[in-house]
Amino acid sequence: MGYKYDEDEILDAAVDAVLEEGLSALTFGRLAKRLGIADRSIVYYFPTKAELVTRTTSAVGSQLQAALARAFGDAPLPGDELMRRAWPVLSSPDVDPLFAVFFELVGLGAASIPPYDALAPALMEAWIQWLVPRIDAPEEVAWQVASATVATLDGLLLLRHTCGPDAADAAARHFGIARR
Secondary structure, rough: OOOOOOOHHHHHHHHHHHHHHHHHHHHHHHHHHOOOOOOHHHHHHOOOHHHHHHHHHHHHHHHHHHHHHHHHOOOOHHHHHHHHHHHHHHHHOOHHHHHHHHEEEEEEEOOOOOOHHHHHHHHHHHHHHHHHHHHHOHHHHHHHHHHHHHHHHHHHHHHHHHOOHHHHHHHHHHHHHHHO
């Protein structure tokens, strides 16, 4: 009997596929072909496309959170300092594919396409909630500061992905979070 992939290996291949080709290209058939296995082998671990997409985007999000955690350090910081620390990490070419997936997911969600329509708001809320304990602000305003920080960074990153790094860096300099 031939080698069988386990759930983690299939998920890793799905993440690689999404980072290379985008979410809309993630199908059971394409992933099975990439791995050289039958579709049913993938369906065994991921019974629905929604589950495959959810687990894959969660894994991509975990990669991004790990990068940000290293940039932020352990102590809570004011929102503007978090943005200053995050920008060099988030605006690096290594992170661009992660945000390409993020923006594709948000766009598909905004277009009310299942399962993205449920994933996009959950992802945004998770991003904000993850940031809240890293904000040095009174508890009653930490969520607002985290939301404003996410909105600013995501807007700058959207500008980076649509108009290019120079446009995003120029806008980031306006906020004092990019090198002059």
